[in-house]
Amino acid sequence: MKLFGTSKINERGNLEIGGIDTEKLTEEFGTPLYVMDQKLIEDTIDIMKEAFVSERFNTQIAYAGKAFLTTGMVNLVNKKGLDLDVVSAGELYTAVKAGFPMERIHMHGNNKSDEELNMAIEYGIKEIVIDNEDEIEKIERICREKNKKQAVLLRIDPGIEAHTHEYIKTSGLTSKFGVSLFQENLFDIVKRLDDSEFIEFKGFHTHIGSQIFQSAFFIFALDEIFKYLSKLKEELGIAVETVNMGGGFGVYYAEGDQPPKLDELLKEVITYTEAMEIKYRIGFKNLYIEPGRSIVANAGTTLYTVGGIKETVGGKTYVFVDGGMADNIRPALYQAKYEAGIINKLKDEDRKEITLAGKFCESGDVLIGNAKLQNAEVGDIIAVPTTGAYCYSMSSNYNRFAKPALVFVKDGQAKLAVKRETLDDLVRNDIIFEL
Ligand SMILES: Cc1ncc(COP(=O)(O)O)c(C=O)c1O
Numbered sequence: 001m002k003l004f005g006t007s008k009i010n011e012r013g014n015l016e017i018g019g020i021d022t023e024k025l026t027e028e029f030g031t032p033l034y035v036m037d038q039k040l041i042e043d044t045i046d047i048m049k050e051a052f053v054s055e056r057f058n059t060q061i062a063y064a065g066k067a068f069l070t071t072g073m074v075n076l077v078n079k080k081g082l083d084l085d086v087v088s089a090g091e092l093y094t095a096v097k098a099g100f101p102m103e104r105i106h107m108h109g110n111n112k113s114d115e116e117l118n119m120a121i122e123y124g125i126k127e128i129v130i131d132n133e134d135e136i137e138k139i140e141r142i143c144r145e146k147n148k149k150q151a152v153l154l155r156i157d158p159g160i161e162a163h164t165h166e167y168i169k170t171s172g173l174t175s176k177f178g179v180s181l182f183q184e185n186l187f188d189i190v191k192r193l194d195d196s197e198f199i200e201f202k203g204f205h206t207h208i209g210s211q212i213f214q215s216a217f218f219i220f221a222l223d224e225i226f227k228y229l230s231k232l233k234e235e236l237g238i239a240v241e242t243v244n245m246g247g248g249f250g251v252y253y254a255e256g257d258q259p260p261k262l263d264e265l266l267k268e269v270i271t272y273t274e275a276m277e278i279k280y281r282i283g284f285k286n287l288y289i290e291p292g293r294s295i296v297a298n299a300g301t302t303l304y305t306v307g308g309i310k311e312t313v314g315g316k317t318y319v320f321v322d323g324g325m326a327d328n329i330r331p332a333l334y335q336a337k338y339e340a341g342i343i344n345k346l347k348d349e350d351r352k353e354i355t356l357a358g359k360f361c362e363s364g365d366v367l368i369g370n371a372k373l374q375n376a377e378v379g380d381i382i383a384v385p386t387t388g389a390y391c392y393s394m395s396s397n398y399n400r401f402a403k404p405a406l407v408f409v410k411d412g413q414a415k416l417a418v419k420r421e422t423l424d425d426l427v428r429n430d431i432i433f434e435l
């Protein structure tokens with residue numbers, strides 16, 4: 001099991017994160033428990049900020065809140081000076097509640113509701129990323145009603161097929177996201193945006209997918225976008241000043257993963273964009289990225305308690321934990337791979353191949369299909385690292401499971417960021433009606 005950030009085996013032989021023994025964390029907060037290594041998040045952001053700079057244009061990193069968002073995380077994003085990318089009224093409201101500056105918020109979504117667009121325009125967010133033609137009308141209507149002008153980017157699908165899981169690709173000729181670069185009426189759409197009384201057209205957005213390891217895909221996408229920008233300038237005289245190239249930078253989950261080094265990847269992107277800027281001279285001014293996973297994935301660890309061990313007649317050994325697909329849907333949804341270890345046995349050489357399964361009523365509720373785990377016993381605490389992205393944010397109440405607590409740890413201190421749900425929380429919105 002690979003350890004990240006401040007995670008290490010301490011003098012007691014136990015896994016420690018943020019200077020705190022994980023055994024102590026489970027005693028205080030129970031299991032399942034999401035643990036976020038605050039220092040690792042901060043250090044990762046620093047690495048990105050340092051690498052993602054250019055003397056030729058402005059750069060800005062917007063954190064993609066869909067990966068993991070709580071008011072505490074919003075505060076951290078704010079403190080580190082990043083922008084925030086939201087995709088729903090709920091994410092926007094989380095930012096509002098945390099006092100995040102609205103002029104640093106970007107909003108996405110392929111089917112934003114009137115409520116969401118109303119909120120975004122009313123709060124005066126930095127940019128709405130328009131996903132399709134119908135949205136232009138909606139934004140114009142709302143802006144007319146409010147007598148406001150809204151800055152927007154247009155999401156472009158450059159048709160780049162990145163090598164990642166089918167479900168997390170967001171580009172390609174049949175994608176549900178964005179307007180295709182190969183669409184015949186793209187010039188008309190851009191002209192309409194540029195001419196609009198209620199819209200300030202800033203530029204293009206693209207996002208080709210998630211958990212991408214090869215930098216070449218990002219470069220291909222930039223190449224397509226810049227070629228198009230130059231065509232726009234030449235043929236329509238429209239100078240686009242902003243390009244947001246999305247997120248999608250891959251991370252290590254399990255043996256065999258070879259993610260790119262973030263600083264090298266970002267420097268490559270900068271160097272390439274500088275070359276494009278020099279080549280085309282189109283008045284381009286701002287390059288944005290919006291990573292989610294690469295900022296938080298490795299910083300998260302989920303702690304579970306073993307409740308049972310079962311040897312099947314077919315020769316398979318299950319280790320059952322007190323969580324599973326409701327707190328981490330990724331293995332069931334994407335066949336995502338993870339590693340695991342028993343927090344006080346990490347140094348044990350003796351390993352056995354087991355299936356780490358959750359407690360939900362689904363045969364597919366398996367966290368790791370073939371974990372090489374130390375000798376597990378009932379009551380052991382199991383750590384699953386790299387659960388910081390798309391685990392808490394995709395968690396559910398399946399089987400009326402109360403969602404786990406979430407703590408931020410740093411310098412020997414643990415701060416509760418999300419309370420464990422109670423049974424009362426689960427029935428809070430139910431209405432008992434007469435039958
Ligand atoms: C538009 C957009 N931006 C940013 C992201 C964040 O991606 P990642 O978490 O892979 O960095 C996503 C998710 O894939 C996305 O759809």
Ligand SMILES: N[C@@H](CCCC[NH3+])C(=O)O
Binds near residue numbers: 170
């Ligand atoms: N939820 C996905 C990635 C997000 C895709 C968002 N466009 C995952 O867990 O890997």
